[in-house]
Amino acid sequence: QVQLVESGGGLVQAGGSLRLSCAASGLTVSTSAMGWFRQAPGKEREFVAAISWSAGRQYYADSVKGRFTISRDNAKNTVYLQMNSLKPEDTAVYYCATRKGTGVVATTYKAYDYWGQGTQVTVSS
Secondary structure (H helix, E strand, C coil): CCEEEEECCEEEECCCCEEEEEEEECCCHHHCCEEEEEECCCCCCEEEEEECCCCCCEEECCCCCCCEEEEEECCCCEEEEEECCCCHHHCEEEEEEECCCCCCCCCCHHHCCEECCCEEEEEEC
């Protein structure tokens, strides 16, 4: 049974940093496509970042490129999202997700099969 558990969210001032963690069980992150998405109130869930199984290639939404970094620790079976230079518009619930049966990244939330419970990130101005 696949389980994803996010942690690390919180309240931070604009310009600050947070690191989100996604601890996985029931799968191996090094052979899985892992993604981070976010959803603000009244908005659709949107792609933030993803890392592929092959060579750990990284993908980012334009809105976070240069500020956020996705990485994984294979020994801990955990994926991270380092968020720097945070802006109020980054405020959302952040979700970790993975795809079933493939290590290929997708940037649409509908392509992901397993989701964590989400962690709230609030950036004050």
